[in-house]
Amino acid sequence: MSAPFKPITPGAYLSDQVADVMAAKIRAGRLAAGDKLPTEAVLVDQFSVSRTVVREALSRLKSLGLVESRQGSGVFVKEIGFSPLNFDAKSTVSKQAVIQMVEVRRALEAEVAALAAQRRTKVDIKHIHKSIADLEKAVLAGGDGVNEDVQFHRAIADAARNPFLIGTLEYLGQFLRGATRVTRANEARRTDFARQVREEHAVIVKAIEAGDAEAARKVATLHMNNAIARIEHADPAFWQQTGVQLASPLVHGLPA
Template identity: 70%
Template sequence: MSGSSPFPAIAPGARLSERVADTLSAEIRSGRLRPGDKLPTEPELAEQFSVSRTVVREAVSRLKSIGLVESRQGSGVYVLEASIPPLSFDASYAVSKEAVIQMVEVRRALEAEVAGLAAQRRTAADVQAIRDAIATLDQAVQAGGDGVREDVAFHRAIAEAAKNPFLLSTLQYLSRFLHGATRVTRANEARRGDFARQVRDEHEAILAAIEDQDSAAARAAAFNHMNNAIRRIEEADPAFWRQEGAVLARALMVDRAPDAPR
């Protein structure tokens, strides 16, 4: 992307068209692109994101499919008025342990079904993408990173394998809040070696069930993963919530992420 681009850099992971669509979607949902605003032309977007026009075309098509933009004959592509109010939470509540747990409960409901569908519909390429995402997460953690983006990419790969654009869009819509909860859970898990090993084993169990095309086992593995995430939050020592946990939980109100969460 050129240095003069008005858009933030697209994040690694997933297909280019999805990353461009997610970045534009975030600009629209944040209000930086307002209803009635005209998007830059296809060649301009291609230059600003350093991608092909085909990638831009696919990204814009995705935005149209979820009702964020429309094409006007001979005029261009325009941002639509939001049909529903934006999701928001009381700031004082969102920084609490209870709020983080309830965000994980939302993830539990969604991600169990996503994993089950992925087991039914996955291709060999999908399985490899999920396996690669686990390897990338391992590398990030071994290099001293927090693994949040890589964890998000792992769950995004599962969502892609489910082949349901509505579920994918729902996860994308909730990503701002779910990403903040992921930062909290990963920071907590990094404090204890047994927690980190449990998470790795749970990811492998989800992958194995999807690879075996065992939908019931995949749902159970994903549900168990989220249940264990809640347990690990509940078992976090009080010092974590007085210090790092409270700071990271504040991201529930201010963080944005391009992908669906862990």
């Protein structure tokens, strides 16, 4: 029997925190393929969160392919397949791999932003603005803003009203979150980088709010291009601090 989960620290996006803890336990092998997860009620008690939070966390784990529901039996850990990239804190990945993941984001998020501009509602705009406020609050409080940055882009994806795009982003989230952590850590080292990111986010929101799909697509693409440029211009001390290699011919099966 695996050790019980510990309560989650109160804060934003509790379901993400719960999902991340459970995913880490699965990937570390402390919950093996075929193991049955604790019941919903037990998870609620162990994490000290609501049933809604637990259900959202389990939904995310299912979208990542880590667990599966069996009718009348419960939720079980699935066999973990091969992952092309691993951005775990303990893993060493190349600078080129980080850039490649941002390229994946660029391809997806440009279209997501364009669709969001076409389909957004007043409620969507409210959620997007709140996500920006949460990001600013997290940064001012000294945090890295990774979760809030991810939620900002998720709020835009929600406005796109395409469940397949959302599902794809959720699956890739296990890789994109790590890449986002690297890019934001780099951007936090320089005030000009941090200012650029804030300005780029604001322009994206403005285009979506205006309903201008082409402008939204263009500025979302530019945001990702600039993120790549900022990574390419990071000083060597940054890579030494983060443990990310400057170059590597092969990273977990992905050609550099």
